[in-house]
Amino acid sequence: MTDLKIGGVPEHFNYPWYITLKNKEYNKHHINLRWQDYPGGTGQMCKALRNGSVDIAIVLTEGIIKDIADGNPSKIVQTFVKTPLIWGIHVGAKSSFKKIEDLENATIAISRFGSGSHLMAIVNAYNQGWDVSKLKFKVIGNLQGGIDALTNGEADYFMWEHFTTKPLVDNGIFKRVGNIPTPWPCFVVAVRNEVLENNFEEVKKVLDIINEETKDFKEIDAIDKTLAKRYEQQLEDIQKWLKITEWNAGKPMTKNLITRIQNKMVKFNVLEKRKNSEEFIKNMYI
Known part of the structure; x- marks a missing residue:
């Protein structure tokens, strides 16, 4: 059994992870995936990736691009939510x-x-x-x-x-x-470089499972009511959110997209200068 630690914000975006973990989807493939909530958000998760207390993180695109540019030894392996936040x-x-x-x-x-x-x-x-x-x-x-x-x-x-x-x-x-x-897709999946080197196939399997779940997530029976109850939201608000939110379901992050996001972040004075976009991503589907 391979142990992997994953983290994200305790918000409705990450409910697909809860379903797959509850159904023990990862255990079937000899992966012990343990979830950790990070209420402090992307800054807290970037720190956890750096110190090794998390292996995989569901983070905001702008936050992880900035932190990788500043030396975080991790890579973006795919977009998770492709619509803006x-x-x-x-x-x-x-x-x-x-x-x-x-x-x-x-x-x-x-x-x-x-x-x-x-x-x-x-x-x-x-x-x-x-x-x-x-x-x-x-x-x-x-x-x-x-x-x-x-x-x-x-x-x-x-x-x-x-x-x-x-x-x-x-x-x-x-x-x-x-x-x-956000002027870019909002959430991405980031993985520590060490984990990608040692557990590439296991990370790929984790992505395959979650992408299969998000593909038809909106079609789950009464998912709006489930989310409204769990996250203490008004039903009409969750229905609006579901309407404007699209998950990625497996397409890799491209160099072109990273370049376009970096260009905007430089323009906004968030990044000092643009780096080679290959430094930010790892394609899991070669």
Whole structure:
């Protein structure tokens, strides 16, 4: 039995992994795949990939590209969710801020430097024409940290996935002043180089199993009700989310796509310079 550790955010995007793990799909192929939730998001997972506490991570595209460029010894093996992530831009319930334009000089709550909440705040600032060098950040760790920081005034706004934070908006904890979609596919599967060298076939089998699951995921009987209950969402919100979300189901990440994403990230001042796109990816389907 091969032991592999995998991690991701505890959000609806990753429910296909829960199904395959619950059904012991990996055990049938002598793979002991153990799931770890990472509520701190991509920054927390990049750190875990670096220190070896996770082998495979379902991470935000922008976060892992930035971290591989900065020396993370991992590769992207495929896109997991090929549609953009919709980031909600939130302020506290009692905040006087009404719209995105009001936030130019405000303090931004981010889970970690290098995380999606950090990088997308830069993308948003760039889109608004603000001076990116003047952005002020407060590191808060995770979603609960964001709730605390906005409630007690330590930060002014916080960006997190639209549907995950919708219940907080519905319950009057956050106000949403806008949304911004990622200008690229949102989630990818990243694997440590050492694991790819030693367990290439096992990683490939893991991908085959999850891709088979995501292929018909939306057709699962009453999947909308299951997700709404599990993630404490309104049924209509989950139905909207399912409508705009597409999984990748097995196509490899291409050099062209990495190059296009890097070009945007350089333009947004997220990356200093573009690197050879081959450094970021490993094709599992040669």
